[in-house]
Amino acid sequence: MGNDLGALAAELVRTDSRSAVSNLAVAERVEAELAGFAVERLDYADAAGVAKRVIVAHRGGPGGLALSAHMDTVPETGWTEDPWSGAIRGGVLHGLGSADMKGPLAAILRAAQAAPRATLILTTDEETTKAGAREVAARSALVRQAAPRGILVAEPTRLAPVRGHRSHINVTATARGVQAHSSTGLGSNANWALIPFLMELRAIHATLREDPAWQDAAYDPPFSDFNLVLDNHGTAINVTVPVATARVKFRYSRRMDPAPLLARLERAAGECGVALDIAREGLPPELPEDHPLVRECAAAAGQAARTVPFGTDASILQDIAPCVILGPGDIGVAHTPHERVALAELDAARDLYLTLLNGTPASP
Structure with a gap:
């Protein structure tokens, strides 16, 4: 299952999708992975007139979990080697967006492909205005049809569930x-x-x-x-x-x-x-420690839920369903010229997402 996860993540890293440029190329590559899903494309132009695309995908009945990741990255400031190399050395993927968010994006794609029911919310402009998430919250008919009971927002948390952030x-x-x-x-x-x-x-x-x-x-x-x-x-x-x-x-x-x-x-x-x-942006998302989704994620991850100082699309997506932030990689290397993520951690993330997609909800 998903033996090519690292290859997909590396390919996504090699596709430039900095927030200041169009993400259409990476969105089209992602959509190629969505056979068997109903797919909704939400196109818009950002404040500079740059063409952007958000993707919502779903299969199976309503009421399951949604997985969300953003397709954009920060600028390549400070890089002295090729930011888009997607090089894999010693089982570690290197490059701009490897941890935030191309690696986690590949992991949620592979998890959703293996699950009988899954919703995907794939945004852009997360690193700047959260405009992509706003498009989903305001315009997506498919996400309303899918009616997810919760959203797992993929960000670098070392696979620890995050119940709230600034x-x-x-x-x-x-x-x-x-x-x-x-x-x-x-x-x-x-x-x-x-x-x-x-x-x-x-x-x-x-x-x-x-x-x-x-x-x-x-x-x-x-x-x-x-x-x-x-x-x-x-x-x-x-x-x-x-x-x-x-x-x-x-x-x-x-x-x-x-x-x-x-x-x-x-x-x-x-x-x-x-x-x-x-x-x-939206109000700070924060679920109580005893929220069913928080307890479900903590049990599956084997780690207690916590809070973090950085922000995510959950500030907007919480208007759709309760959000827990959960993903592979270290926020300490995100937004740096030595960004990287271990392939073993991407594999573990895929397996954890699949467990949660297929699991039984915690009782209220």
Whole structure:
């Protein structure tokens, strides 16, 4: 069963599907694995006009489990060898997306092929906007027909079931100046307008790290991610900066109310004269430890359920059915230039997914 799982995963790694490019090639390759399934294609264009495709597939009666994975990857930042080599060395698959998510994607495909009843939710743009998952939640007739009782979201968890994770809010602050040759004194540098707002961001970052009221002991680390990226959009050193942008990814858990922090940001932006855009994904998904799906996954995996600080499509897919995040690979190597996953772990993931697809639900 599935002796070619590693070969399929390597082939998927070799197909470029970074979030900024179209995923149609990888979607078509995935669909070639879905003989015997009813298949629904949900096509859309992202904000840059790039063609994207989400796939929902189902066979068997309604009410079973769904397996979900995303087809996109992060950019190839930092790679010094071919990110799309799909090289297998010593039983380990290397390459961009090998752990997040081409390897897990191959594992759920092989598991679904071996099960008499299975639903597949295969998204894209998970690494950016969660737009693919939103398309499924808003438009999929097939997922409503399949009526899954739960969704297993494949992400690198070392095959430990994850019952909850943080969700993010993306904050973009933009300051504007006047471009000119910097020697003339005729320009206005947008960075000087942005700096006072950055000082408030620094203060918020310290609050999240130091104030227990803004922390959640159920997560490791207990403090929220508040990651800052600055951008002068390629301005040269001898040009006054016309546009300066600060972007923050803020992650929070279910027990936290982000409203006071967002109000603080809006107040600071108004005082500093910068434009502010706030984009929220779905609420943080979190199931109780005694939820039937959590107990079922913990029993099958032989590991206690836990929480994680990173986010997944579960923040959106939870609107369809309860979600547990479960998959092969180590999140510690995801999004790095040495991403990899052991083929033995992909095999174990396939077998675990198949056990859950064929298993008896835990009683409420």
